[in-house]
Amino acid sequence: MTRSPSRSDPDSPDALGTPSRRAALRLLDAVLRRGEPLEQALVAATRHVYGPDRGLAHAIAAEVLRRLPDLDALIDSVTERPLPDDAKARMALRIALVQALVLGTPHHAAIATVLPLVEGGPRKLVHGVFGAITRSGVLLPELPALPPKVETRWEAIWGADMAEGARLAIAAPPPLDLTLADPGETDHWVAELGGTSLMPGHVRIVDAAPVTELPGFAEGRWWVQDIAASIPARLLADRASGTAIDLCAAPGGKTLQLSAAGLTVAAIDVSSARIKRLRENLFRTRLKAEVIAADVLKWAPAEPADALLIDAPCSATGIFRRHPDVLHRVHPAIIEEMALLQARLFARAADWVKPGGTLVFATCSLEPQEGEAQLSRFLSDRKDYAIDAPDAALLPPGVPVHTDGYVRTLPGMLADQGGCDGFFIARLRRTG
Missing domain, CATH: 3.30.70 (Alpha-Beta Plaits)
Structure with missing residues (x-):
């Protein structure tokens, strides 16, 4: 017998569309309270919703994360006392407001679908705050505010223009x-x-x-593959022939580039789930690579290669416009932890390149600890490596080669063409 939904069922549709909002709430809780990546939390959070509702839950959560400081400012402007950051009432209001003010959901539907999220709680408060904000005709700022700690950090490192570029990049x-x-x-x-x-x-x-x-x-x-993410393999394929090793390779965009350029590629990654995607991508594109499931801090090749690509694990702050959760869950301790891992990987893998061969080190991070400082430390330790600055013709117009020979993409670059992710990329030649 088919069971009828009841109000005691946490995923019962008290109003049409409520299950997708419950899923969005679970996603936001996973990111903001537990520090999980949004994409990693998606499967568990949307286990009771399917098809378009799963996509809607993801879209709502992502837009809340894009607009979180501005949404909270609106909520705080009409409450006598600030709601706790993790209160369900605040979470429900964030979800309702982003639907009404960003996603174009009719106001009655936006509030009706979130009130069941605070059943047993301050529903009248949620309804009243939502009504006060929407009746006022207030709009969210055209350019979202960055989380204050992120804005302070990036302005100190890169300047106010970069922070302005980041706000523009995350607006949509x-x-x-x-x-x-x-x-x-x-x-x-x-x-x-x-x-x-x-x-x-x-x-x-x-x-x-x-x-x-x-x-x-x-x-x-x-x-x-974002255009900035395509640069590391472009710089390697331009100088290399023969054999190539792609470390931390999955889901495989750079492996595909190297294979398409004619190199014999060994692609190494430790994640079985990500390796599955790499194999699927190789099959779909009919490109070839040897896929190896291994921890690169324990694995070693049988012999050095002509080319090595280290697409190093990082904080991923450079892909915040695609993954706005990084703005809220990445903090200095994580950045430092990733920088230490990169240093170990960089030092270990440097011996896997033949004399005269090419090494490209890349991170999708906007933090100097994971880029410029990493390169400086490596070159001070390894006198058998030197910067091999790329020709500007290998880069998209508007992306410069730094005077020190590496490439750094920042928010604001290519803005008129739709922007690009933040990357640090250094090409090195092993001289001896």
Whole structure:
């Protein structure tokens, strides 16, 4: 017999659409209270919702995280005493307001679907605060505020212009970037997909259909990869031939680039789930690589390679516009922990490059501890390595080569074309 939903069932639809809001609440709790990455929390948080409702839960949570300081400022402006940060009433208001003010949900639906989240709690308060804010006609700022600690840190390191660029970058989900298996087909895929290109082998699409429904996906003619994320392998493929090792390789975008460029690639990663995605991507694109499941701090190759790519684990603060959760869960202790891991990995793997070979070190981080300081420390320890500065022609117009020979992408770069993720990339030559 089919069980009828009841009000005691935590996922009963007290109002149509409530289960997706419950899932959004679970996602936000996972990120803000437990410090989990949003994507990692998605499976457990959405276990009782399916199809479009799962996507809606993710969209609501992501938009709350993009706009969190501004949403809280609105809530605090109409309450006599601030609600605790982790109070369900505050969480429900964040979810209701982001629907009404960002996602275009009718106001009655936005509040009706969140009131069941505070059943047994201050429902009248939630309803009253929501009504006071929406009746006032107030709008969220065009450029979201960054979390104060993040803004202070980035302004101190990079200056006010970078922080302004970060606010612009997080104002809306970014465009979809594709890397092509054959750069010679760039004009064809720009026309086929209705996109633009910032350099050969790249296509950018705005308001794209679901990725799996786009032309060329099933045939493996391209893969999703931010243009900044494509730079490390571009710099390696330009100088290298023969064998290449891609460390921390999954889900495989850079492995695919190296294979498509004609290198014989060994791709190493410790995560079985991520390796599964790497194998799927290789199968779809019909590209080849040896896939090795191993901890790179314990594994070693049988012999050195002509090229080595260290796509090092990092805080991932450079991909905040795609993953706004990093703004709220990454703090200095995590950054320092990741920097120590990178230093161990960098030092260990440096011996896996043949004399005369090329090493590229990259992180998707905006923290100097995970980039500039890492490179400086490595070069002071390894006199058999030297910077191999890339030609500017290998980079998208608007992304410069630093005077010290490395590449640093920052919020604000390529802003008129849709922006790019934050990366640090250094290409080195082993001299002896």
